[in-house]
Amino acid sequence: MVEGQENTEVAVVPRIDDxxxxxxxxxxxxxxxxxxLGPESEGPPxxxxxxxxxxxxxxxxxxxxxxxxxxxxxxxxxxxxxGGESNAVPLRVAHQLADELHPVTNPAVSSTGTxxxxxxxxxxxQTPTSIVRIRPGEPSTPFVxxxxxxxxxxxxxxxxxxxxxxxxxxxxxxxxxGSHSAYVEGMGVATGxxxxxxxxxxxxxxxxxxxxxxxxxQIFVHATLEASPAAYHLAVNGAGTLxxxxxxxxxxxxxxxxxxxxxxxxxxxxxxxxxxxxxAQDGSVYVAACLHGQRGLVRVSPRSEAELVLAGASLVGxxxxxxxxxxLTTQDAxxxxxxxxxxxxxx
Numbered sequence: 287m288v289e290g291q292e293n294t295e296v297a298v299v300p301r302i303d304d305x306x307x308x309x310x311x312x313x314x315x316x317x318x319x320x321x322x323l324g325p326e327s328e329g330p331p332x333x334x335x336x337x338x339x340x341x342x343x344x345x346x347x348x349x350x351x352x353x354x355x356x357x358x359x360x361x362x363x364x365x366x367x368x369g370g371e372s373n374a375v376p377l378r379v380a381h382q383l384a385d386e387l388h389p390v391t392n393p394a395v396s397s398t399g400t401x402x403x404x405x406x407x408x409x410x411x412q413t414p415t416s417i418v419r420i421r422p423g424e425p426s427t428p429f430v431x432x433x434x435x436x437x438x439x440x441x442x443x444x445x446x447x448x449x450x451x452x453x454x455x456x457x458x459x460x461x462x463x464g465s466h467s468a469y470v471e472g473m474g475v476a477t478g479x480x481x482x483x484x485x486x487x488x489x490x491x492x493x494x495x496x497x498x499x500x501x502x503x504q505i506f507v508h509a510t511l512e513a514s515p516a517a518y519h520l521a522v523n524g525a526g527t528l529x530x531x532x533x534x535x536x537x538x539x540x541x542x543x544x545x546x547x548x549x550x551x552x553x554x555x556x557x558x559x560x561x562x563x564x565x566a567q568d569g570s571v572y573v574a575a576c577l578h579g580q581r582g583l584v585r586v587s588p589r590s591e592a593e594l595v596l597a598g599a600s601l602v603g604x605x606x607x608x609x610x611x612x613x614l615t616t617q618d619a620x621x622x623x624x625x626x627x628x629x630x631x632x633x
Contacts (some may be wrong), residue, residue, distance in 0.1 A: 297369030298322035298623050300331055307582065309378035309623055310354040310493070311598030311614070314582060315319045315343065316377065318365070323350040326368050335377060336361030351428075353513060354379060360624075380576040380598070380614055380623035384426035385416060391478055391519050391616035392562040392603035394439035394447060398422075399609040401449060402429065403434040410453055411435075417449060417460070420620060422609065427465045437517065440477035440487070442546045444493040450476035450489060452517075457489060457499070470499050477517035478562075482526055488517025490530065496544065509544045519603075521571070524632060529553060529571055531560035537579075541571060541586065562603030562615070565630040572627070574601035583614070595625060606630070 289299065300322035310316050323331065323345060330345035336358045344351040350365065359381065362374035374631060387405050394402045401420040407413040417430035417439070430436070435453035442448060447460040448469060455473040458466040473489030481487050488498040498508035511518075514532035521529045526546035533539065539560055543553035558576030565571060569588040572595070577584045583596035583604060596614075603615035606629020611622040 287483055290606060291507065297367065299369040300365040300367045300372035302363070302365060302372050302375050305375045305377060307437070307597050309380070309592045309596040309625055311380045311596065311601070311616070312356045312358060312382070312597065313584070314354045314597030315351060315580070316354060318350045318352070318363070319348060320372070321348060322369065322372070323348060323365060330351055331367040332363050333363065333365050335363050336379065354600070359520055376614055378623055378625065380596070380621035383420050383620045383622055384418060384575060385619040387603070387620065388601055389617070389620070391438055391517055391617050393605045393613050393620055395605050395607045397442060397445050397608055399607050400599065400611055401607070401620060402439055403615055404439065406435050406437055409435055426620070429465055430460055433458055437477050437490070440479040440481055442481045443483065443485050443488070448479060448487065450479050452477055457487070470503055470505060471503070478520040480520040480522050482522045483524060488520055488528055490520055490521065492516065492518050492532070496528070496530065501546050509548050509550050511550065513541060521563050521565050522632070523565055523569070523630065529563060529565070531563055531573060533559040533561055535559070537576065541573065554590050554592065556592065556593055557584065561601070564604045564606055566606070567628040567630050572604050574604055588609070596623065
């Protein structure tokens with residue numbers, strides 16, 4: 287520096303080039319890339335989500351990682367530094383519909399957009415309410431009681447709700463008034479359930495069997511996989527191919543494809559603890575899982591390209607509403623978010 291010259295530094299205006307993923311649960315971790323995002327003399331820059339200050343977890347010149355505020359809503363993300371305020375980019379934040387629940391897999395959504403979720407409870411312990419109902423624009427209400435450890439939920443082609451019990455291995459048919467009756471029994475540790483377009487019901491027994499129950503209630507062993515310490519989660523496409531996740535404790539787990547004849551193949555490998563899954567109209571599988579150390583909702587395209595599309599640490603299930611929203615379950619709540627995804631609806 288020339289003698290007498292002042293040491294002046296021009297503060298850089300932060301710039302956001304990208305934000306990933308573009309959606310998050312409250313508390314979800316997202317990453318910004320751009321310029322001017324590094325720490326300054328007084329510490330890291332400030333970041334706001336929907337006008338609320340977010341915790342900065344890591345700050346570098348071209349990269350910033352932050353936690354979505356617990357009370358944030360869908361809105362704009364901006365970084366405030368010494369040089370000014372950055373451009374703003376949108377972040378979709380999931381909205382809570384109900385809490386104090388205990389889902390262990392996917393929610394179920396009727397053709398009218400009514401959402402159903404479980405209060406499953408500890409194995410062998412009855413809860414006062416087994417299944418809750420959330421009608422569009424209304425709070426959740428108790429719907430079914432008396433099913434021990436209600437686990438998997440599925441709608442049939444005639445829009446009737448069915449529920450599995452992992453405690454007694456029974457599949458129950460649920461009436462419109464919340465009453466229930468045994469549909470089939472002997473399904474082992476019955477967890478995930480799904481109907482195909484022909485009305486066949488598939489049930490995952492987490493000890494290693496996928497059962498197929500036809501419309502005459504005849505029971506077949508459709509496929510055999512490794513046992514899961516948690517649950518089997520199921521989805522099916524229009525061709526009758528069944529997609530299965532069975533979470534273990536690995537960071538390199540598999541989504542299986544079971545063909546209509548029962549043949550099993552690896553459809554995608556590379557997820558951590560994959561749980562509930564659902565299919566989109568374009569053939570993509572959306573699964574609650576961990577990808578490259580980041581937990582949330584992962585999209586796996588038909589070309590086996592995986593990306594995290596929503597950040598969230600405690601997701602267990604996903605379903606697509608005919609109303610256009612994506613419905614998510616955590617270990618204790620139900621959320622909705624608009625991801626712009628058209629779900630696959632077989633009937």
